[in-house]
Amino acid sequence: MEDYILQMEHITKTFPGVKALDDVNFNVKRGEIHSLVGENGAGKSTLMKVLSGVYPKGSYTGKLLIDGEEQSFSGIKDSEKAGVAIIYQELGLVRSLNVCENVFLGSEKKKGGFIDWDFEYKRTKELMQEVQLDVKADEKVGTLGTGKQQLIEIAKALSKDVKLLILDEPTSSLTEKDTDNLLELLLTLKDRGITCIYISHKLNEVFRISDSITILRDGKTIATKPAANMNVQEIISSMVGRELTNRFPKQEHKAGEVVLEVKNWTVENPENPEKPLLDDVCFQVRKGEILGVAGLMGAGRTELAMSIFGALQQHATGQLFLEGKEIKKMKHPREAIKAGIGYLSEDRKRYGLILDSDVRTNTTLASLDKLLRGGVIDTNLETRKTKEYIEKLGTKTPSMFQLARNLSGGNQQKVVIAKALLAEPKVLILDEPTRGIDVGAKYEIYQLMNELIDQGISIVMISSELPEIIGMSDRIYIMYEGKIRGELNSGVDEITQENILYYAAGGKKEDDK
Amino acid sequence: MTNNKSDSNAAKKIGLMLTNNFDKVSLFAEMLIIFVTFQIVTDGLFMTSRNLSNLLMQGATCSIIAVTMMLVIVSQNADLSAGSALGFIGCFAAAMQVQQNVNTPLTIVSVLVVGVLIGLWHGFWIGYKKLPAFIVTYASQLIFKGGTLLIGDGMSIGPVSKSFSTFGNGYLPKVILKDASFNDISLFITIIAMVIYVVIAFRSRMKSKKTGTASGSDALFALKTIFITAVIFIVCSIMVFQQGFSYAIIILAVLGLLFAFIVKYTPFGRYVFAIGGNAEAAKLSGISVEKTVMMIYIFHSVVTAIAAIVFLGRVGQATASAGTSFEFIAITGCVVGGTSILGGRGNVLGAIVGTMIMTGLDNGMSLLNLGATWQYIVKGLVLMLAIALDVMSKKGKAN
Numbered sequence: 001m002e003d004y005i006l007q008m009e010h011i012t013k014t015f016p017g018v019k020a021l022d023d024v025n026f027n028v029k030r031g032e033i034h035s036l037v038g039e040n041g042a043g044k045s046t047l048m049k050v051l052s053g054v055y056p057k058g059s060y061t062g063k064l065l066i067d068g069e070e071q072s073f074s075g076i077k078d079s080e081k082a083g084v085a086i087i088y089q090e091l092g093l094v095r096s097l098n099v100c101e102n103v104f105l106g107s108e109k110k111k112g113g114f115i116d117w118d119f120e121y122k123r124t125k126e127l128m129q130e131v132q133l134d135v136k137a138d139e140k141v142g143t144l145g146t147g148k149q150q151l152i153e154i155a156k157a158l159s160k161d162v163k164l165l166i167l168d169e170p171t172s173s174l175t176e177k178d179t180d181n182l183l184e185l186l187l188t189l190k191d192r193g194i195t196c197i198y199i200s201h202k203l204n205e206v207f208r209i210s211d212s213i214t215i216l217r218d219g220k221t222i223a224t225k226p227a228a229n230m231n232v233q234e235i236i237s238s239m240v241g242r243e244l245t246n247r248f249p250k251q252e253h254k255a256g257e258v259v260l261e262v263k264n265w266t267v268e269n270p271e272n273p274e275k276p277l278l279d280d281v282c283f284q285v286r287k288g289e290i291l292g293v294a295g296l297m298g299a300g301r302t303e304l305a306m307s308i309f310g311a312l313q314q315h316a317t318g319q320l321f322l323e324g325k326e327i328k329k330m331k332h333p334r335e336a337i338k339a340g341i342g343y344l345s346e347d348r349k350r351y352g353l354i355l356d357s358d359v360r361t362n363t364t365l366a367s368l369d370k371l372l373r374g375g376v377i378d379t380n381l382e383t384r385k386t387k388e389y390i391e392k393l394g395t396k397t398p399s400m401f402q403l404a405r406n407l408s409g410g411n412q413q414k415v416v417i418a419k420a421l422l423a424e425p426k427v428l429i430l431d432e433p434t435r436g437i438d439v440g441a442k443y444e445i446y447q448l449m450n451e452l453i454d455q456g457i458s459i460v461m462i463s464s465e466l467p468e469i470i471g472m473s474d475r476i477y478i479m480y481e482g483k484i485r486g487e488l489n490s491g492v493d494e495i496t497q498e499n500i501l502y503y504a505a506g507g508k509k510e511d512d513k
Numbered sequence: 514m515t516n517n518k519s520d521s522n523a524a525k526k527i528g529l530m531l532t533n534n535f536d537k538v539s540l541f542a543e544m545l546i547i548f549v550t551f552q553i554v555t556d557g558l559f560m561t562s563r564n565l566s567n568l569l570m571q572g573a574t575c576s577i578i579a580v581t582m583m584l585v586i587v588s589q590n591a592d593l594s595a596g597s598a599l600g601f602i603g604c605f606a607a608a609m610q611v612q613q614n615v616n617t618p619l620t621i622v623s624v625l626v627v628g629v630l631i632g633l634w635h636g637f638w639i640g641y642k643k644l645p646a647f648i649v650t651y652a653s654q655l656i657f658k659g660g661t662l663l664i665g666d667g668m669s670i671g672p673v674s675k676s677f678s679t680f681g682n683g684y685l686p687k688v689i690l691k692d693a694s695f696n697d698i699s700l701f702i703t704i705i706a707m708v709i710y711v712v713i714a715f716r717s718r719m720k721s722k723k724t725g726t727a728s729g730s731d732a733l734f735a736l737k738t739i740f741i742t743a744v745i746f747i748v749c750s751i752m753v754f755q756q757g758f759s760y761a762i763i764i765l766a767v768l769g770l771l772f773a774f775i776v777k778y779t780p781f782g783r784y785v786f787a788i789g790g791n792a793e794a795a796k797l798s799g800i801s802v803e804k805t806v807m808m809i810y811i812f813h814s815v816v817t818a819i820a821a822i823v824f825l826g827r828v829g830q831a832t833a834s835a836g837t838s839f840e841f842i843a844i845t846g847c848v849v850g851g852t853s854i855l856g857g858r859g860n861v862l863g864a865i866v867g868t869m870i871m872t873g874l875d876n877g878m879s880l881l882n883l884g885a886t887w888q889y890i891v892k893g894l895v896l897m898l899a900i901a902l903d904v905m906s907k908k909g910k911a912n
Contacts, residue, residue, distance in 0.1 A: 332799075333796060336799075351791075354791045357786065361783065375779070379778070419798065423799075
């Protein structure tokens with residue numbers, strides 16, 4: 001009988017319309033480093049939220065045992081009491097407080113009702129030694145780099161006598177050196193008997209430290225095996241493993257001359273100067289092609305689109321060419337729209353729509369200049385144009401005076417597309433164009449993309465869904481840590497999910513696979 | 514049986530119509546409650562045409578401010594300085610007139626220039642430097658109060674010239690029927706306004722029918738048109754049968770129509786609502802949030818300056834306390850009139866009517882000889898209630 005610190009049995013968690021976890025079994029032995037891998041949306045984060053009590057007992061089915069005892073967490077406080085600590089991708093430290101205050105935030109050591117600062121500072125000093133971090137207890141956290149903050153998070157967990165430490169994509173924004181430090185620390189902690197669940201896309205890291213690996217796919221456990229019995233290829237094909245059915249109206253497009261070109265595009269990272277958001281990116285978009293941009297979350301895809309579109313706060317260095325001529329870099333989306341670049345955000349509710357305005361207002365918002373007559377909006381023309389695009393895109397709405405809020409996801413997306421098209425772009429950048437849209441509407445969006453290509457518009461599609469990238473793109477760039485790592489051409493290269501994931505997880509062209 | 518069914522259908526339809534027009538319905542209900550209550554408790558003093566005409570005069574100043582305060586609130590900003598700006602500008606104008614003997618046209622031009630400068634100041638800090646509007650305009654409030662004391666040394670300055678005070682207490686003259694018991698020019702304008710309204714309503718009805726976006730039956734449309742025409746007539750006749758239209762009311766009406774038009778038919782108007790609804794999305798649609806906010810504050814300060822002219826004209830002299838808490842009357846009026854304190858929603862007519870209701874509240878309480886104590890408490894509660902209603906109705910919609 002193995003000694004398991006954590007047993008999660010037959011966990012099923014459903015959200016409206018989606019089964020996020022489907023009968024998942026996940027068992028972690030005491031004292032091991034156990035990696036959890038899977039594609040975006042495979043259910044890793046959901047599973048960890050069940051474990052940490054974010055999703056309380058009752059909101060899922062199945063059993064959760066720690067040290068062999070069944071637990072019924074109703075919040076994070078409960079799981080912390082049981083010795084579980086989770087460190088998220090986005091750090092949870094308060095930047096304006098100092099190290100000591102952060103370490104004890106929420107669990108202040110009290111003496112006679114007041115904070116025992118002497119004890120806290122002394123303990124913080126010890127903890128900093130434990131995580132091998134050379135900072136003073138009274139330093140402001142905001143002045144420290146991401147790597148150091150990560151270690152403070154771990155110190156915070158250690159201050160609570162953690163037994164099971166969970167790290168969710170801890171290295172996604174760390175430099176190589178910081179990553180090394182962190183991985184070493186995890187091995188040290190393991191020697192001290194702390195069990196660790198490690199979630200990462202970066203398979204080389206996974207292999208460096210793991211004892212066991214569990215693979216999740218589409219909310220199901222695919223396999224749990226000792227790391228020694230696995231290799232990268234096997235993991236990638238288990239992660240992908242789903243069948244591709246004909247869900248994509250793929251057409252062959254004939255790519256023409258280069259429309260948009262970016263050279264040596266670099267954007268600094270204000271929070272971590274050693275690790276730029278975009279690092280010397282060069283790429284071309286040709287007339288009449290769908291260019292796919294793949295990569296994991298945080299690889300810099302959205303930042304690339306936003307910086308070209310002039311919507312990123314940090315300005316880029318590098319050169320921008322439109323139809324062969326070098327043009328000034330965009331300082332505001334207005335300039336990009338005027339130049340013929342359109343961008344659709346991945347989060348249409350937050351960045352795309354005025355939800356409390358009607359369909360017509362939303363449709364024409366970016367092109368009111370074209371609808372003026374004597375400085376005044378010609379509402380007749382506005383109505384005609386809106387009607388034209390509702391018909392063209394097949395938007396289902398009772399009328400153009402319906403509030404955007406009341407439309408379904410697919411139809412909201414069509415309104416945002418209509419807005420971009422009305423501005424007559426030459427290049428249209430679509431960021432996760434089918435996220436949160438049902439299958440039927442997805443197909444319509446794909447068809448629409450093909451039609452736009454026929455009309456001479458070039459499309460850049462950023463997507464985390466590999467089947468979609470493969471199914472629709474003529475050419476694919478794969479990004480990793482702010483760089484373009486690989487390029488795959490339809491008809492020339494073999495385009496498979498494995499190939500893409502290889503580059504997306506940091507693989508290089510020269511490397512042996 | 515069939516009768517019953519159609520009855521319940523009709524009831525459903527009316528219910529739906531009422532909930533869809535919650536803003537307008539609740540505004541009307543509030544007005545009715547407040548006016549009827551005062552009518553009863555003041556023994557009929559409140560709704561005499563003399564008092565109502567007086568009320569419109571009193572309310573004109575704050576209603577003028579409310580016209581653009583609406584834009585400020587819709588864009589998710591605030592202006593706590595409007596009242597003290599009005600006091601300051603009034604003091605400045607009075608000083609020009611009385612101490613420097615500047616003529617009325619030049620005084621007015623100078624006042625409008627000061628308005629533009631104030632707008633630039635606010636627009637710079639709020640629009641371009643992204644400072645919270647609440648704090649920036651609160652700071653301005655203090656600065657304007659200090660400025661008022663600086664110019665007037667705490668004394669009142671006056672009286673302003675006769676031509677200047679016309680803006681505040683002058684009325685349209687009778688032109689032909691000089692001995693009639695009513696103001697002939699005002700009556701003429703009223704009739705023209707009614708005709709224009711009916712023509713515009715019909716034309717837009719025809720247009721929406723053609724494009725297939727018409728809603729509601731023809732009977733309902735006719736009823737609505739008749740109702741609104743009647744309201745125009747009743748409101749105007751209050752003045753027509755007293756001294757006629759005052760210049761203050763005409764200024765209010767012109768500004769109201771102008772901004773209603775700007776809101777509906779210019780890119781700027783659209784941008785204000787887009788920014789208030791979702792500033793990020795507005796920016797990604799190519800809208801310059803900075804420039805739009807700057808424009809809002811320039812418009813608003815110029816309109817506040819116009820309000821200052823009207824107010825100074827009516828009172829005749831500038832005092833150190835002039836304008837105190839006018840911004841709150843205007844803000845409350847906007848919210849009562851359907852402007853969402855969360856931004857993105859609002860309309861000019863509602864803002865004016867809402868502010869007039871607030872003035873009515875003021876006026877009624879004065880008729881009842883309620884002291885300042887109770888006036889403050891009642892106004893505070895009304896503001897609280899209006900915002901609570903607004904936020905809760907928005908929450909209901911979001912779910």
